[in-house]
Amino acid sequence: xxxxxxxxxxxxxxxxxxxxxxxxxxxxxxxxxxxxxxxxxxxxxxxxxxxxxxxxxxxxxxxxxxxxxxxxxxxxxxxxxxxxxxxxxxxxxxxxxxxxxxxxxxxxxxxxxxxxxxxxxxxxxxxxxxxxxxxxxxxxxxxxxxxxxxxxxxxxxxxxxxxxxxxxxxxxxxxxxxxxxxxxxxxxxxxxxxxxxxxxxxxxxxxxxxxxxxxxxxxxxxxxxxxxxxxxxxxxxxxxxxxxxxxxxxxxxxxxxxxxxxxxxxxxxxxxxxxxxxxxxxxxxxxxxxxxxxxxxxxxxxxxxxxxxxxxxxxxxxxxxxxxxxxxxxxxxxxxxxxxxx
Amino acid sequence: xxxxxxxxxxxxxxxxxxxxxxxxxxxxxxxxxxxxxxxxxxxxxxxxxxxxxxxxxxxxxxxxxxxxxxxxxxxxxxxxxxxxxxxxxxxxxxxxxxxxxxxxxxxxxxxxxxxxxxxxxxxxxxxxxxxxxxxxxxxxxxxxxxxxxxxxxxxxxxxxxxxxxxxxx
Ligand SMILES: Cc1cc2nc3c(=O)[nH]c(=O)nc-3n(C[C@H](O)[C@H](O)[C@H](O)COP(=O)(O)OP(=O)(O)OC[C@H]3O[C@@H](n4cnc5c(N)ncnc54)[C@H](O)[C@@H]3O)c2cc1C
Ligand code: FES
Ligand code: FES
Numbered sequence: 001x002x003x004x005x006x007x008x009x010x011x012x013x014x015x016x017x018x019x020x021x022x023x024x025x026x027x028x029x030x031x032x033x034x035x036x037x038x039x040x041x042x043x044x045x046x047x048x049x050x051x052x053x054x055x056x057x058x059x060x061x062x063x064x065x066x067x068x069x070x071x072x073x074x075x076x077x078x079x080x081x082x083x084x085x086x087x088x089x090x091x092x093x094x095x096x097x098x099x100x101x102x103x104x105x106x107x108x109x110x111x112x113x114x115x116x117x118x119x120x121x122x123x124x125x126x127x128x129x130x131x132x133x134x135x136x137x138x139x140x141x142x143x144x145x146x147x148x149x150x151x152x153x154x155x156x157x158x159x160x161x162x163x164x165x166x167x168x169x170x171x172x173x174x175x176x177x178x179x180x181x182x183x184x185x186x187x188x189x190x191x192x193x194x195x196x197x198x199x200x201x202x203x204x205x206x207x208x209x210x211x212x213x214x215x216x217x218x219x220x221x222x223x224x225x226x227x228x229x230x231x232x233x234x235x236x237x238x239x240x241x242x243x244x245x246x247x248x249x250x251x252x253x254x255x256x257x258x259x260x261x262x263x264x265x266x267x268x269x270x271x272x273x274x275x276x277x278x279x280x281x282x283x284x285x286x287x288x289x290x291x292x293x294x295x296x297x298x299x300x301x302x303x304x305x306x307x308x309x310x311x312x313x314x315x316x317x318x319x320x321x322x323x324x325x326x327x328x329x330x331x332x333x334x335x336x337x338x339x340x341x342x
Numbered sequence: 343x344x345x346x347x348x349x350x351x352x353x354x355x356x357x358x359x360x361x362x363x364x365x366x367x368x369x370x371x372x373x374x375x376x377x378x379x380x381x382x383x384x385x386x387x388x389x390x391x392x393x394x395x396x397x398x399x400x401x402x403x404x405x406x407x408x409x410x411x412x413x414x415x416x417x418x419x420x421x422x423x424x425x426x427x428x429x430x431x432x433x434x435x436x437x438x439x440x441x442x443x444x445x446x447x448x449x450x451x452x453x454x455x456x457x458x459x460x461x462x463x464x465x466x467x468x469x470x471x472x473x474x475x476x477x478x479x480x481x482x483x484x485x486x487x488x489x490x491x492x493x494x495x496x497x498x499x500x501x502x503x504x505x506x507x508x509x510x511x
Contacts (some may be wrong), residue, residue, distance in 0.1 A: 001403065002364070002365075002366075002369070003364040003365075003366065004364065005362075005364055005408070006363065006364055007343045007363055008363040008407060008409050008410070010366075010409075010410070030368065031407075031410075034405055034406060034407070035387060035405055038366075038405045038407075039386055039387050039404075039405065040385065042385065051363075051407075053407070053410050055410055056413075079399075103388075103390075103475030104400075104453075104472060104474060104475045105390055105393060105401060105402055105441075105453070105473055105475035106387070106475065108399050108400060108401050109405065109406070128385075140420070156476075185370050218415075231474035231475070232475065242506060285460070291413075323406055
């Protein structure tokens with residue numbers, strides 16, 4: 001199907017982009033890789049007058065070392081991230097999460113900025129205009145009721161990106177550019193957990209960079225996701241685990257979950273449950289319980305909420321055991337060659 | 343919607359054309375340029391029948407605005423044949439039944455071409471992984487797998503005999 005009418009603007013610098021955003025704010029929409037936005041335009045979920053295409057801003061591409069950590073430009077593709085030896089070595093959980101996004105073709109196009117700013121998803125929302133018209137509009141788009149939680153006024157569309165839980169575990173910060181210059185925000189303060197107003201980004205701002213701290217570099221990590229087709233689909237439940245060990249004991253740990261709430265969320269109490277202990281099946285299961293309690297899946301996708309919550313518990317347990325079994329003193333397997341995209 | 347002049351580099355040729363800013367690359371290729379090799383197989387960016395290469399990297403032309411592709415090198419299946427004859431991989435697909443109805447084939451060609459350019463000697467896992475974003479409704483994946491392995495073998499033999507001729511000279 002064709003796309004709605006709009007004017008395409010192609011800034012070459014961040015300054016040009018913020019100028020255009022300031023000028024057109026409410027009437028404009030950002031496009032990066034387009035793998036989320038273009039299908040949504042086809043379904044008439046948006047009708048912007050101006051589309052601001054960031055692709056020509058070369059400054060926003062690529063991975064750079066900084067103070068022992070790494071800076072990732074918002075336009076860096078997921079393929080580049082998946083293939084970066086630095087990321088695989090220092091932040092293995094991000095390497096794993098990036099590798100599971102969609103398909104190789106979509107990762108060649110999709111960017112980390114777009115993955116962080118991904119729109120929330122729901123069975124009643126990600127549908128064609130005709131479908132939505134026939135079944136009745138919802139709070140998130142054109143309507144005033146929720147088909148998932150009837151009677152409620154909150155939108156429960158699920159945040160379904162794979163890299164944000166990994167980034168939350170790694171204590172990533174993001175850099176945001178706007179009319180007043182740039183600001184930095186911990187990723188954990190970026191999301192709202194409200195499906196139809198998912199993130200704290202003004203309509204005259206854009207995300208420019210992801211900053212990974214030296215503190216979590218070298219922590220072992222595992223990402224696991226539940227999806228229908230293993231080669232392409234969005235997560236219907238996803239969990240990221242990172243662990244820092246000293247000898248056989250856990251020194252510090254984080255778990256974050258995705259696709260089961262309107263935001264990717266850090267699970268509270270994980271560091272307390274694991275610190276100073278040697279991981280075994282029972283402790284791993286306790287952490288799984290914590291994660292399952294944080295998950296509030298509703299009928300926003302093709303699998304039942306009960307099953308998705310149960311898989312959060314199971315995947316968390318398995319991932320904690322697996323992360324604890326990784327020997328942090330050994331160099332990790334290197335991913336294949338440099339990317340050809342960036 | 344008002345048309346704008348855009349410049350596209352496709353299969354080594356630079357073309358100027360007037361096109362609406364909301365037009366997808368797939369539609370410009372098929373409707374404006376008559377390059378109907380690339381196909382539309384789905385409406386949700388999930389099948390890969392529309393795969394083309396952008397600066398050598400396979401991407402979905404149904405999910406890209408044509409105007410966003412200016413200043414980049416676009417390659418379509420029409421550009422895959424070598425000097426007017428079939429490329430090794432095209433021939434192998436024919437020999438091994440890698441194409442049944444053939445609708446998905448142009449997309450697969452662009453993905454496989456990139457795989458073999460990047461890595462002339464891929465493992466079975468590499469091949470399966472690379473193909474995982476293209477869907478075949480006729481489900482002829484095994485035949486494609488055999489065709490790809492045959493093409494790799496043909497290339498290897500070709501290289502070996504070239505080296506031999508060069509050595510004999
Ligand atoms: C079939 C299919 C399967 C998919 N499966 C997965 C999956 O398994 N896991 C997953 O995580 N994703 C999946 N996706 C979604 C998508 O491919 C990725 O999330 C990708 O990373 C999105 O990035 P993009 O650059 O293409 O985003 P775009 O589509 O360009 O943008 C997405 C959103 O973010 C905003 N945005 C983008 N960049 C910026 C920026 N720098 N600053 C401010 N706002 C910005 C846009 O305005 C838009 O609202 C899938 C998509 C498809 C079509
Ligand atoms: S037509 Fe199906 S992915 Fe492009
Ligand atoms: S050969 Fe028919 S769809 Fe693949």
